[in-house]
Amino acid sequence: MRNLEQQITQYAAYHRDRRNIAAHFVGVPMIVFAVVLALVPWSIFGVNLALIVLAIAVAYYLFLDIALGTAMLGFLFFGCYLVAVYLNARVDSVGVIMGMALAVFVAGWVIQFVGHKFEGMKPAFTDDIMGLVIGPLFIMTEVFFAVGLKPGLKKYVEARVGPLLAARDGAPIGPPPEPSPASQA
Secondary structure, three states: OOOHHHHHHHHHOOOOEHHHHHHHHHHHHHHHHHHHHHHOOOEEOOEEHHHHHHHHHHHHHHHHOHHHHHHHHHHHHHHHHHHHHHHHHHOOOHHHHHHHHHHHHHHHHHHHHHHHHHHOOOOHHHOOOOHHHHHHHHHHHHHHHHOOOOHHHHHHHHHHHOOOEOOOOOOOOOOOOOOOHHHHO
16 A cells, blocks of 8 residues: 555646646545535435545545644535535435536536646546545645645655646656757767
């Protein structure tokens, strides 16, 4: 099982363009919220399905890193679950809730794919399905980086996949390749 540094670095390799990351700051929370919204009406053995899924996700995030896992717990519970429960209580139709969840889910993915058009790279989950779980954690990690937290992790990631770029447009990251002797002749 990969550790936090490996997971975030793997995901970051597909996300170095600032425009793509900005798109992810909108799209990823929308997708996560849509999934939670769609799961809230359902229970297994009397336990809300959304809580089961969130507990598994938070346990994994806490396993990777206590601080980031705790932040994810706050986002998932207060930012997603409680809002989804409120909406489910106010809208007395599972069909309407599912329609809302689907609309938010699709809109979030459209935003994601626009971001990857800027990046010039396919989404990380196409090569590693764990990207779907790491995406929300990556966004939280970027929040930590923005406020000066986890500088060691930031240094680790940037040493392996390079810094954030204003515009990547599919360009490789890292120093330009050395010119070949044939091209210098």
